[in-house]
Amino acid sequence: MRELDPKSRDLVERMLAGDRRALARLMTLIESRPPEIYAIMAEVSSHMRRVPRLGITGPPGAGKSTLIDRVIREWRGRGQTVGAVAVDPSSPFSGGAVLGDRVRMQEHALDEGVFIRSLGSRGAHGGLSRATMEMGCLLDAFGMDHVIIETVGVGQTELDIMGIADTTVVVLVPEGGDTIQTLKAGLMEIGDVFVINKADREGAPRLAAEVRSMLNLQPGNCGWSVPVLLTSAREGQGIVELVAAIEDHHSFCKANPAAEKFRSQYLKRWLAELILAELSLRVRDSESSRGEEIFKAVGEGELDPYSAAAKVLADPAFLRALLGLEPDRET
Amino acid sequence: MRELDPKSRDLVERMLAGDRRALARLMTLIESRPPEIYAIMAEVSSHMRRVPRLGITGPPGAGKSTLIDRVIREWRGRGQTVGAVAVDPSSPFSGGAVLGDRVRMQEHALDEGVFIRSLGSRGAHGGLSRATMEMGCLLDAFGMDHVIIETVGVGQTELDIMGIADTTVVVLVPEGGDTIQTLKAGLMEIGDVFVINKADREGAPRLAAEVRSMLNLQPGNCGWSVPVLLTSAREGQGIVELVAAIEDHHSFCKANPAAEKFRSQYLKRWLAELILAELSLRVRDSESSRGEEIFKAVGEGELDPYSAAAKVLADPAFLRALLGLEPDRET
Numbered sequence: 088m089r090e091l092d093p094k095s096r097d098l099v100e101r102m103l104a105g106d107r108r109a110l111a112r113l114m115t116l117i118e119s120r121p122p123e124i125y126a127i128m129a130e131v132s133s134h135m136r137r138v139p140r141l142g143i144t145g146p147p148g149a150g151k152s153t154l155i156d157r158v159i160r161e162w163r164g165r166g167q168t169v170g171a172v173a174v175d176p177s178s179p180f181s182g183g184a185v186l187g188d189r190v191r192m193q194e195h196a197l198d199e200g201v202f203i204r205s206l207g208s209r210g211a212h213g214g215l216s217r218a219t220m221e222m223g224c225l226l227d228a229f230g231m232d233h234v235i236i237e238t239v240g241v242g243q244t245e246l247d248i249m250g251i252a253d254t255t256v257v258v259l260v261p262e263g264g265d266t267i268q269t270l271k272a273g274l275m276e277i278g279d280v281f282v283i284n285k286a287d288r289e290g291a292p293r294l295a296a297e298v299r300s301m302l303n304l305q306p307g308n309c310g311w312s313v314p315v316l317l318t319s320a321r322e323g324q325g326i327v328e329l330v331a332a333i334e335d336h337h338s339f340c341k342a343n344p345a346a347e348k349f350r351s352q353y354l355k356r357w358l359a360e361l362i363l364a365e366l367s368l369r370v371r372d373s374e375s376s377r378g379e380e381i382f383k384a385v386g387e388g389e390l391d392p393y394s395a396a397a398k399v400l401a402d403p404a405f406l407r408a409l410l411g412l413e414p415d416r417e418t
Numbered sequence: 419m420r421e422l423d424p425k426s427r428d429l430v431e432r433m434l435a436g437d438r439r440a441l442a443r444l445m446t447l448i449e450s451r452p453p454e455i456y457a458i459m460a461e462v463s464s465h466m467r468r469v470p471r472l473g474i475t476g477p478p479g480a481g482k483s484t485l486i487d488r489v490i491r492e493w494r495g496r497g498q499t500v501g502a503v504a505v506d507p508s509s510p511f512s513g514g515a516v517l518g519d520r521v522r523m524q525e526h527a528l529d530e531g532v533f534i535r536s537l538g539s540r541g542a543h544g545g546l547s548r549a550t551m552e553m554g555c556l557l558d559a560f561g562m563d564h565v566i567i568e569t570v571g572v573g574q575t576e577l578d579i580m581g582i583a584d585t586t587v588v589v590l591v592p593e594g595g596d597t598i599q600t601l602k603a604g605l606m607e608i609g610d611v612f613v614i615n616k617a618d619r620e621g622a623p624r625l626a627a628e629v630r631s632m633l634n635l636q637p638g639n640c641g642w643s644v645p646v647l648l649t650s651a652r653e654g655q656g657i658v659e660l661v662a663a664i665e666d667h668h669s670f671c672k673a674n675p676a677a678e679k680f681r682s683q684y685l686k687r688w689l690a691e692l693i694l695a696e697l698s699l700r701v702r703d704s705e706s707s708r709g710e711e712i713f714k715a716v717g718e719g720e721l722d723p724y725s726a727a728a729k730v731l732a733d734p735a736f737l738r739a740l741l742g743l744e745p746d747r748e749t
Contacts, residue, residue: 393458
């Protein structure tokens with residue numbers, strides 16, 4: 088196993104000692120996915136307390152940032168610390184505007200008990216759930232009592248598949264108009280708690296009733312009864328109840344043996360993902376070296392990708408070369 | 419290269435001869451990802467005419483199905499045939515309701531010149547873009563003049579990354595309320611044509627103006643000037659203009675040398691994806707055989723996933739075993 092180089096070790100040690108700048112620099116380092124990422128994350132993992140991860144998701148404009156701001160204040164009011172990762176799928180050119188949206192959350196930047204990090208989805212190319220997970224691990228090892236992960240829902244199955252959060256809150260708004268369609272687009276099954284935000288708007292109780300009746304059609308989640316809450320994040324209403332529901336869910340899971348099994352499967356999948364991420368880099372890299380010829384033939388239309396794939400996959404020696412796994416490499 | 423078994427060959431031949439039932443059965447077969455998928459798809463590829471692929475995306479409830487219905491009618495009116503793949507991210511339990519939405523499109527089921535297929539995203543686990551692409555190839559080889567791919571936008575970067583469509587139409591609605599946020603969540607850069615549907619609603623001209631001004635901030639797409647059109651799909655208004663814009667974009671791309679380069683890169687990435695898909699299956703499979711011990715240790719929390727990954731990746735012999743690439747396997 089690769090040892091931590093002295094510079095990375097120093098960074099990790101300073102982070103573990105509570106240095107916020109070291110934490111920020113480590114996050115940037117991890118995002119760049121250097122070869123020593125395994126050694127760094129192994130070290131980080133050994134210092135994690137495994138605090139609960141809270142996922143907040145929902146369509147754009149549901150008020151997720153404001154809600155998170157309120158939840159953070161609630162926990163801070165009790166003297167607990169909070170780390171948050173906001174997955175910001177905005178493109179580089181619109182980045183500024185969306186960041187403006189986070190101004191409220193930036194207020195917490197002056198608070199030593201809060202640390203917020205935004206992750207862009209552009210350029211992540213499928214590695215977003217991995218990067219999000221890693222930021223969460225860093226925040227946990229840093230010593231935060233809670234980790235919050237904000238994502239934009241709808242179709243973003245990659246993230247929920249990985250089961251990043253222990254508790255997932257789905258935030259909806261009345262007069263989203265097509266909220267029910269949004270729910271059907273994959274949000275329904277992932278919610279452990281539902282929040283109808285902007286509850287002062289017309290249609291909020293009706294939406295809550297609709298969500299409840301949809302929940303009744305769903306197969307049970309190991310006996311957890313999914314609450315549907317009304318909040319008005321801007322006014323700070325319903326936040327105490329929301330935090331209580333989140334904590335109830337966490338206690339429920341801790342007492343449930345099925346949760347342990349889920350966790351075990353999740354860790355295994357995590358290992359498979361890490362191995363595949365490396366193989367993926369090697370295959371892409373091989374386009375310009377070991378596999379140059381066949382990739383060129385495909386690029387020029389001389390060979391279709393399926394014939395080429397069949398050829399590569401039927402030839403273990405070629406595949407070994409492609410992946411840098413030739414036996415003579417070991418000596 | 420694996421030869422086509424007689425049963426698959428028969429199915430492909432009947433499909434190429436215009437047998438709709440053979441096409442449907444082949445789609446089901448491909449979705450199940452059998453080992454002979456490479457041989458089948460290589461054969462299918464050799465019969466493709468490479469007709470234009472039209473992508474239609476946008477938030478839930480934007481009226482994409484109705485719009486597609488109208489575009490299909492327009493092309494059918496000119497005697498052209500159309501195949502469509504609808505990526506339906508609904509979950510099993512809500513499937514019925516969303517399918518009800520497609521009733522209009524089902525009308526075309528009686529028309530021999532139209533073939534529509536729905537693909538669910540649940541269970542696809544990252545393989546959705548691959549499956550979608552393959553359905554498109556089948557429809558092309560079947561002889562359709564146009565291939566349409568409908569997806570739900572927002573965060574579904576996996577699909578656009580693969581560059582499945584030659585022309586992408588982004589469909590928006592006024593009073594989507596948070597349309598601008600939706601756009602920022604990744605739809606802005608992928609649109610070759612923008613459509614403001616339900617244009618009779620208040621706010622349609624304003625939304626069109628906003629989209630135009632956002633487009634002005636964007637770096638140019640090889641000189642293509644992105645049109646922003648107003649339609650009312652339910653009333654059939656603006657459809658002729660939309661179809662003209664789609665065809666303009668196609669002509670523009672054909673005349674543009676950059677498009678050829680993009681296509682070449684796309685084919686190479688496609689090959690890399692196919693190789694990785696197979697490796698992914700092998701890694702997951704190894705959890706219960708060759709890699710059992712290390713996966714077990716991770717699952718039981720004895721080893722963190724990063725330490726385990728580092729161990730596996732630093733050991734070529736182990737990795738070869740994991741991937742079924744031992745030299746003695748060849749003999």
